[in-house]
Amino acid sequence: MSAPVRFAVVGTGWRTRFMLRLAAMAPEALEPVAVVGRTPSRARDAVREARVDASPHTAHLDDRLAVDGLDHALSLRPDFVVAAVPWEASPGVIRDVVAAGVPVLAETPPAPDLDGLRALWDAVGASGLVQVAEQYTRMPGHAARIALLERGVIGAPHTVELSSTHLYHAVSLMRTMLGAGDASRVTGATVTARTFTAPMVDPLTPAGWTGSGEPEPRTTTIATLDFGDGRMGLYDFVDNQWWNPYLHRRIVIRGSHGEIADDAVLRLTPDGPVGSRLEHRRTGHDLNFEGNALWHSSFDGEVVYRNAWHASRMSEDDLAVAQILLDTGRWARGEGPEPYPLAQGLWDHALGLAIVESARTRADVVVADQPWG
Numbered sequence: 001m002s003a004p005v006r007f008a009v010v011g012t013g014w015r016t017r018f019m020l021r022l023a024a025m026a027p028e029a030l031e032p033v034a035v036v037g038r039t040p041s042r043a044r045d046a047v048r049e050a051r052v053d054a055s056p057h058t059a060h061l062d063d064r065l066a067v068d069g070l071d072h073a074l075s076l077r078p079d080f081v082v083a084a085v086p087w088e089a090s091p092g093v094i095r096d097v098v099a100a101g102v103p104v105l106a107e108t109p110p111a112p113d114l115d116g117l118r119a120l121w122d123a124v125g126a127s128g129l130v131q132v133a134e135q136y137t138r139m140p141g142h143a144a145r146i147a148l149l150e151r152g153v154i155g156a157p158h159t160v161e162l163s164s165t166h167l168y169h170a171v172s173l174m175r176t177m178l179g180a181g182d183a184s185r186v187t188g189a190t191v192t193a194r195t196f197t198a199p200m201v202d203p204l205t206p207a208g209w210t211g212s213g214e215p216e217p218r219t220t221t222i223a224t225l226d227f228g229d230g231r232m233g234l235y236d237f238v239d240n241q242w243w244n245p246y247l248h249r250r251i252v253i254r255g256s257h258g259e260i261a262d263d264a265v266l267r268l269t270p271d272g273p274v275g276s277r278l279e280h281r282r283t284g285h286d287l288n289f290e291g292n293a294l295w296h297s298s299f300d301g302e303v304v305y306r307n308a309w310h311a312s313r314m315s316e317d318d319l320a321v322a323q324i325l326l327d328t329g330r331w332a333r334g335e336g337p338e339p340y341p342l343a344q345g346l347w348d349h350a351l352g353l354a355i356v357e358s359a360r361t362r363a364d365v366v367v368a369d370q371p372w373g
Contacts, residue, residue, distance in 0.1 A: 004031035005329020008073040010093050011084035012037035012046040015107055019082065020047060022322045025312045029326055034066040034073035043067035074100050079332040081105070082133065087112035091120045098124045103332040105325070107133050109168050109349035110342065117346045121372045124342070131328055131338060132345030134172045135320035136165060140305055142173060144278050144297035145253060145260055147304040149177055154267050155257030163236035164249040167352030174225065174233035175347065177253055186227050187347055188368035193223035193358035204243045223355045235355060265299070276300050343372040
């Protein structure tokens with residue numbers, strides 16, 4: 001294996017702690033070299049609080065991570081810098097790192113509003129140094145579905161219905177899947193959105209279980225995104241859907257020759273209609289002693305996704321974030337393709353903003369002819 005990818009992080013919030021925790025779980029692949037905060041004490045707190053007790057390597061994080069300013073972090077020659085700061089601060093950090101000639105991985109979204117997205121592109125778009133940390137396409141289930149689309153299993157995809165995650169993350173999945181692996185083919189759209197409020201139980205939040213089983217008003221946002229050429233996304237998101245244990249996560253991808261619904265696949269073959277499933281090999285249940293992990297996903301007996309991090313026992317969202325960190329490091333070293341170019345991240349957020357605006361005004365919003373297009 002090549003040397004671990006080296007990265008510095010600007011920011012001291014939960015995203016920074018998330019990435020440090022992953023680095024502690026997979027030190028052979030990910031090496032954080034610096035954390036930059038408003039003050040050294042905030043950076044030290046981020047390092048200390050990110051410790052993972054189950055990892056024998058975690059204790060060394062405190063010793064090896066620098067916590068001074070950006071200039072010092074850059075002097076340590078990281079492969080790239082992660083901009084993990086609030087939306088309004090992100091463009092300034094990105095510009096500073098690009099000015100130093102160092103690759104950047106911008107957390108989502110890379111700027112707060114449409115004017116900010118345009119200004120950021122004007123400032124750094126031509127540099128080729130900025131990627132976006134959009135991890136959802138690298139989650140195992142979605143990565144396996146994208147692999148099927150790239151193989152043409154259901155023909156040319158034209159519709160993605162998603163009820164799972166919100167705004168720019170959902171748009172990212174729609175665009176990538178409709179582009180069958182080349183999201184740059186799917187750009188602007190006409191967006192039509194509405195909201196509906198109804199009582200729902202919602203007892204789990206990021207802060208933990210509330211202990212309440214009483215229904216509370218929760219808003220559902222429904223939107224259609226017309227990408228043109230017959231390609232359409234249907235967005236369905238409920239407040240706090242990530243956490244609510246009483247809501248399903250669902251995805252349907254429809255193509256010219258079949259349909260993928262979650263893990264079920266129907267498609268036309270020379271022998272007529274055929275049904276198959278994505279199968280996920282998970283260990284650690286019953287009398288299996290290989291440890292609790294996802295190893296791979298297969299379709300019709302062929303592996304279409306392989307978990308390179310199974311020994312770490314990461315969750316599926318952890319796997320996706322770890323993979324985009326690794327892919328960014330390989331790209332920065334000239335060892336791999338761009339993981340998620342800035343232009344794609346700008347489209348995602350611009351269309352996410354259009355969903356919010358259309359729901360507010362109850363009118364269509366057209367997103368097209370942007371400078372990054």
